Amino acid sequence: MTTTPRIKICGLKDSTTIEAMEGLPFHEIGFVFAPSKRQVDPETAAGLIRSAKQLKAANGEAPQTVGVFVNPDLNELEHILSKAPLDVVQLHGQETAEFSRLVKSSFPVKVWKVMSIGKDGQSAAERVSPFDGAIDALLIDTAGGGTGQTFDWQVISEYQKAAAAIQVPLYVAGGLNPGNVGELLTGNQVDGIDVSSGVETNGHKDIEKIRLFVGKVIEHEPSTR
Known part of the structure; x- marks a missing residue:
C-alpha cells in the first residue's frame, strides 16, 4: 500500500x-529565487521563512523551506543562504551531478534536482x-517549469524506478491543480x-485553492500496488 x-x-x-496555511497538512513551502513573476529577494525570503517556521503543518511540524534556483553559482547560493x-x-536548471554534490558539501542544506520531461x-x-549520492530528492516537471502545463504522466513509473534505484523520493510537478x-x-x-x-x-496564491488542493490529496485513497 502506498x-x-x-x-x-x-x-x-x-x-x-x-x-x-496554519494547520494544513503540507510538508514543504517553496520560494523562487530564479527570475520569475514569483521571484523573491533574500531579505523578503528571510521574513517569509520566519513566518513559515511558525506554522504547524503536517504532523504538527513546521514545513521544510525550499529555495528554487536555476543554474546558480556557489557565490549566489552563499549570498542568499546567509540571509535566508x-x-x-x-x-x-542544467546543473550537473558534480555541482549538486558540491552544493551538498558546501552548505547545510538538502539538495533536490529537477528534471524537465521532454524529448x-x-x-x-x-x-x-x-x-x-548527490541529491536528496528528484522532481520531474514540464519542460520550462512554471508553465501550468502537465506532461505525459506515462513516464512517471520509469522515473519512480530510477529514483528508487538511487534511494531518493520522487516529486511530480507541472500543471497540477485541485481538479486533476x-x-x-x-x-x-x-x-x-x-x-x-x-x-x-489572477497570478496570486489563493488560500482557498491551497486548502482545496491539500484536501484532494489527503482524501485520495492510496492504491494497493
Missing part, C-alpha cells in the same frame, strides 16, 4: 497567505543514475507532489 504523498506548495510571496536560511536548495532521447535511468491531482494519484505512485500556479487566482 502512503499519502508529501505536499509542496511553491512560489509563496507574502506572509499573509503563509499565516493562513533554507532547508532545501532545489536546482531547476531528449535519454531514459530515466540514464538521466538519474549519475545523481546517486486526484487523477494523477489514481494512476501513479509518487512520493511527493509540487503545486504552484494551480493554486493561484
